[in-house]
Amino acid sequence: MIAIDVMGGDNAPQVVLKGALEAAKNYIPIALHGPEDVIVPWLEHHAPGWQTLNITIHPSSQIVAMDEDPVFAVRKKTDSSLVKAVASVATGSAQAVLSAGNSGALMVASALIIGRQQGVERPAIAGFLPVQHGTVLALDLGANTECRPHHLLQFAQLGTQYLKGSMGIEQPRVSLLSNGHEAGKGSILVKEAYQLLASAPGLNFVGNTEPAAIFAHKTDIVVCDGFSGNVLLKTMEAVIEMTASIFPSQAAVLEEKYHQKAPGGALLLGIKGTVIVCHGNADAKTIENAISFAWKISHKTLKNKENISQLY
Amino acid sequence: MIAIDVMGGDNAPQVVLKGALEAAKNYIPIALHGPEDVIVPWLEHHAPGWQTLNITIHPSSQIVAMDEDPVFAVRKKTDSSLVKAVASVATGSAQAVLSAGNSGALMVASALIIGRQQGVERPAIAGFLPVQHGTVLALDLGANTECRPHHLLQFAQLGTQYLKGSMGIEQPRVSLLSNGHEAGKGSILVKEAYQLLASAPGLNFVGNTEPAAIFAHKTDIVVCDGFSGNVLLKTMEAVIEMTASIFPSQAAVLEEKYHQKAPGGALLLGIKGTVIVCHGNADAKTIENAISFAWKISHKTLKNKENISQLY
Numbered sequence: 001m002i003a004i005d006v007m008g009g010d011n012a013p014q015v016v017l018k019g020a021l022e023a024a025k026n027y028i029p030i031a032l033h034g035p036e037d038v039i040v041p042w043l044e045h046h047a048p049g050w051q052t053l054n055i056t057i058h059p060s061s062q063i064v065a066m067d068e069d070p071v072f073a074v075r076k077k078t079d080s081s082l083v084k085a086v087a088s089v090a091t092g093s094a095q096a097v098l099s100a101g102n103s104g105a106l107m108v109a110s111a112l113i114i115g116r117q118q119g120v121e122r123p124a125i126a127g128f129l130p131v132q133h134g135t136v137l138a139l140d141l142g143a144n145t146e147c148r149p150h151h152l153l154q155f156a157q158l159g160t161q162y163l164k165g166s167m168g169i170e171q172p173r174v175s176l177l178s179n180g181h182e183a184g185k186g187s188i189l190v191k192e193a194y195q196l197l198a199s200a201p202g203l204n205f206v207g208n209t210e211p212a213a214i215f216a217h218k219t220d221i222v223v224c225d226g227f228s229g230n231v232l233l234k235t236m237e238a239v240i241e242m243t244a245s246i247f248p249s250q251a252a253v254l255e256e257k258y259h260q261k262a263p264g265g266a267l268l269l270g271i272k273g274t275v276i277v278c279h280g281n282a283d284a285k286t287i288e289n290a291i292s293f294a295w296k297i298s299h300k301t302l303k304n305k306e307n308i309s310q311l312y
Numbered sequence: 313m314i315a316i317d318v319m320g321g322d323n324a325p326q327v328v329l330k331g332a333l334e335a336a337k338n339y340i341p342i343a344l345h346g347p348e349d350v351i352v353p354w355l356e357h358h359a360p361g362w363q364t365l366n367i368t369i370h371p372s373s374q375i376v377a378m379d380e381d382p383v384f385a386v387r388k389k390t391d392s393s394l395v396k397a398v399a400s401v402a403t404g405s406a407q408a409v410l411s412a413g414n415s416g417a418l419m420v421a422s423a424l425i426i427g428r429q430q431g432v433e434r435p436a437i438a439g440f441l442p443v444q445h446g447t448v449l450a451l452d453l454g455a456n457t458e459c460r461p462h463h464l465l466q467f468a469q470l471g472t473q474y475l476k477g478s479m480g481i482e483q484p485r486v487s488l489l490s491n492g493h494e495a496g497k498g499s500i501l502v503k504e505a506y507q508l509l510a511s512a513p514g515l516n517f518v519g520n521t522e523p524a525a526i527f528a529h530k531t532d533i534v535v536c537d538g539f540s541g542n543v544l545l546k547t548m549e550a551v552i553e554m555t556a557s558i559f560p561s562q563a564a565v566l567e568e569k570y571h572q573k574a575p576g577g578a579l580l581l582g583i584k585g586t587v588i589v590c591h592g593n594a595d596a597k598t599i600e601n602a603i604s605f606a607w608k609i610s611h612k613t614l615k616n617k618e619n620i621s622q623l624y
Contacts, residue, residue: 067494132554142491145499179454179542182379187457187539211546215554227499228543230491234523235547242444242527243555246569247562257558 001056002294003085003094006034007063008101009287010280016100017042019287021050028295029054031094033085035061060084066280070104074112083109089273090114095298096274098265098290100282106275107143107268114273117158122147123270124155125226125277126162127233130258131215137163137172138214140226141233141266147225152176152193156203158269159221166297169220175209177224177232183207189225197223265290267297274298313368314606315397315406318346319375320413321599322592328412329354331599333362340607341366343406345397347373372396378592382416386424395421401585402426407610408586410577410602412594418587419455419580426585434459435582436467437538437589438474439545442570443527449475449484450526452538453545453578459537464488464505468515470581471533478609481532487521489536489544495519501537509535577602579609586610 004020006013013034021043024030032039036059043050062080064073077083082101086109088094099106103125111123126139139155140147156174163172176193178186183194185208197205209219211232224232240258244251264286268275276294278287316332318325325346333355336342344351348371355362374392376385389395394413398421400406411418415437423435438451451467452459468486475484488505490498495506497520509517521531523544536544552570556563576598580587588606590599 132557145491177543179457179539179546190539211543211550212553215550227491227502228540231489231523231540231543232547234491235544236551238523238527239548239551240555241524243552243566245444246566247559250559250562254555254558 001029001031001088001094002291002298003031003033003058003088003097004291005082005085005097005099005101005106006032006039007081008099008106009278009282010066010100011283012100013038013042015282015284016287018046018284019282019291020055021047021053022284022288023291023295024050024053024055026292027054028291029056030291031056031058031085031088033058033060033081033088035059035081058084058088064102064105066102068102068105070102070108073102073105074108082106083113086110086113086275089275096276096294098276098278098287098294100278100280100287103142103277103280106277110268110271110273110275114271114275117270117272120154120158120270122151122154123268124158125229125266126155126159126269127266128263129214129233129236131217133217136214136217136219136222138177138222138224138229138232139269140224140229142226142230143268144226146227147189149189149192149196152189152223152225153196153200154270155223156197156200156205156221159223160203162267162269163220171204172220173204173206173218174221174223175206175213175219177214177222177228178208178210181208181210181213193223263289263293265293313341313343313400313406314603314610315343315345315370315400315409316603317394317397317409317411317413317418318344318351319393320411320418321590321594322378322412323595324412325350325354327594327596328599330358330596331594331603332367333359333365334596334600335603335607336362336365336367338604339366340603341368342603343368343370343397343400345370345372345393345400347371347393370396370400376414376417378414380414380417382414382420385414385417386420394418395425398422398425398587401587408588408606410588410590410599410606412590412592412599415454415589415592418589422580422583422585422587426583426587429582429584432466432470432582434463434466435580436470437541437578438471438581439578440575441526441534441545441548443529445529448526448529448531448534450489450534450536450541450544451581452536452541454538454542455580456538458539459501461501461504461508464501464535464537465508465512466582467535468509468512468517468533471535472515474579474581475532483516484532485516485518485530486533486535487518487525487531489526489534489540490520490522493520493522493525505535575601575605577605
C-alpha cells in the first residue's frame with residue numbers, strides 16, 4: 001500500500017489524483033489521503049467504476065500549504081493529508097508515503113512520526129540523476145542547506161547502505177561534489193569531509209568529483225550539502241529543458257530518455273520507512289512514476305532500515 | 313594587443329598556439345608569451361610565413377604548472393609565461409591577457425601585478441551562461457570557494473558595472489542563486505547577502521533565483537559563492553555534453569548553438585585590466601573565441617575600470 005498526500009503540490013489535487021489513478025490501474029494498491037469531498041467527486045468523474053481498483057480513501061480535513069513553516073504545520077495540522085499519510089507508514093498500514101507538497105513539512109513529519117534511523121542526525125533527500133549508462137544517487141538535494149563534515153559522512157553512509165540494500169550494488173563508489181577532483185580542492189566543508197570519508201570503514205570513497213565525472217558515471221553516489229546539491233539537480237533539469245526547446249522535434253525523445261532513468265521522486269534517507277519526495281511542480285506522469293518506484297523499493301527497503309551504526 | 317600565456321592549459325602549448333594563430337589570421341594582434349624554442353618551430357611548421365601576421369613573441373623561460381600553489385608560483389616564477397603575459401597588461405603593452413593555465417595563479421598574478429580596482433576585496437570569475445534568448449553573467453564561478461555576504465554584494469556591483477559599461481545594459485537585473493526563489497530561502501550566506509543586495513543603492517536586485525529562472529533569462533546577472541557557481545557552470549557543461557551524445561547527429565548544431573553564445577572564456581572582474589580565464593581543457597576553437605571576445609571587450613572596458621566605490 002502506498003500512501004499518497006493528495007493535497008500536496010503546486011497542481012494538487014488534480015495531477016496527484018491522476019498519477020495515483022494510473023498507478024492503481026497498474027495494480028499498485030493506493031491509499032489516498034485528503035478530503036473525501038474532493039477525492040470522491042474527482043474519481044467519479046475521471047474513473048467511473050474506480051471502486052474495482054485497489055484504491056482506499058482516508059479522509060483528512062486539513063491542508064499543509066507549500067510555504068508554511070514545517071514544524072508549525074506538522075504540530076498544528078494533525079488532521080492534514082500530509083501528516084495522516086506519513087502516520088500511516090508509522091503504523092504499518094502503508095509501506096511507503098509520497099508527497100509533492102511542502103518538502104520541509106514532509107521531512108519534519110517523517111522524522112517526528114516515523115522516526116529517524118538510529119545514529120542519523122540529519123535525514124537527507126537523495127535522488128537518482130540520469131547519467132551516461134545509468135543513474136547516480138545524489139544527496140543531499142536540499143533538505144540541509146547548512147552541513148557540517150560529519151553530516152556529509154552520514155550521507156555517504158546512508159547512500160551506501162541504500163544502494164547495497166535496495167540495488168544490490170556491493171561496493172558503491174562514493175564521492176564528494178567539489179570544484180576540482182584533486183584531494184585539496186573544495187570548500188572548507190568539503191576538505192574536512194574528505195578526511196572523514198577517506199578514513200571511514202565500509203565506504204568505497206573515490207575522492208572528489210566534478211559534474212563532468214558524475215554525468216560520465218565515474219561514481220555511484222555523490223555527496224554534498226543541500227544547497228550545492230539543489231543547484232546540481234536544478235541546473236541539470238533546467239539545461240535538459242532548455243535543450244529540449246532547441247530541438248522541439250526531439251523533445252519527446254529526450255524527455256522519455258530522462259524520465260525512463262529518473263524515478264520521478266527523491267527518497268528521504270535516514271528515516272525508518274520509505275518516504276518519497278516529489279517536486280512541487282511534478283506532473284501526473286511523474287507522480288505515477290514515483291508511485292511505481294515507491295512500490296518497487298518499499299519491499300526491498302523494509303529489511304534494511306537497521307541501525308546505521310551497526311553497519312559502520 | 314592580446315597577451316597569450318602559451319604554456320597554460322591541459323593541452324598547451326598546441327591548442328593555445330592554434331587558437332592564437334586563427335585569431336591572428338582574423339587580424340587580432342597577438343603577443344605570444346612562452347619559450348621561443350617552443351613557439352617558433354610550431355609556427356614555422358603550422359604557419360609558414362607567420363611573420364606577415366600581427367604576431368609578436370615574448371620569450372619566457374618558466375612554466376606555472378596547473379596544480380602549483382598560486383601564491384608561491386607567482387612569487388617564484390617571475391619569468392613564467394603566465395606572469396609575463398599578465399605583466400604586459402600592467403605596463404600597458406597589451407590590452408588584455410588570456411590564460412588557460414592555473415586559474416588561481418592567474419588571479420594572484422592579476423591582483424598583485426595589475427592590481428585590484430579600488431574597493432574590491434575579492435576579484436571574481438564571471439562567465440556568460442548561454443540561456444534562452446541570450447546570456448546571463450554568472451559570478452563567482454570558482455575563484456572564491458568561501459564567501460561572506462559583502463563579497464556577494466561586491467560581485468553584484470562588479471557584474472552590474474560590467475554589463476552597464478561594456479554591454480550598454482542600463483539596469484541589469486541582479487539576482488542571488490538560491491534553492492528557492494522566495495526571500496527567506498537559501499543558506500545563511502544567501503539570506504544575509506539578500507539583505508545587503510536589497511538595500512544597496514544602484515542595484516536592480518530582483519531577488520533569489522533558481523537555475524530554471526536563470527536559463528529562462530529572468531535575470532541578467534546571477535551572484536553566488538565560487539563553489540556553487542562552479543557547480544552551476546560545470547553541471548550546465550556536463551549536461552550539454554551528455555545531451556549531445558544522445559543526439560550525435562545534432563551534436564554539432566548543439567555545440568554551435570552554445571559556442572555562439574558563450575565567449576569561450578570567463579572574465580576576472582575587479583581587476584584594473586582585462587583578464588580572461590579559459591578552461592584548462594579548452595580546445596583551439598574555444599581559445600580563438602576567447603581571444604576574439606577579449607579583443608572586442610578590451611577597448612570598451614578600459615574606460616570603465618574606475619573606483620567601484622565611486623559608482624555605488
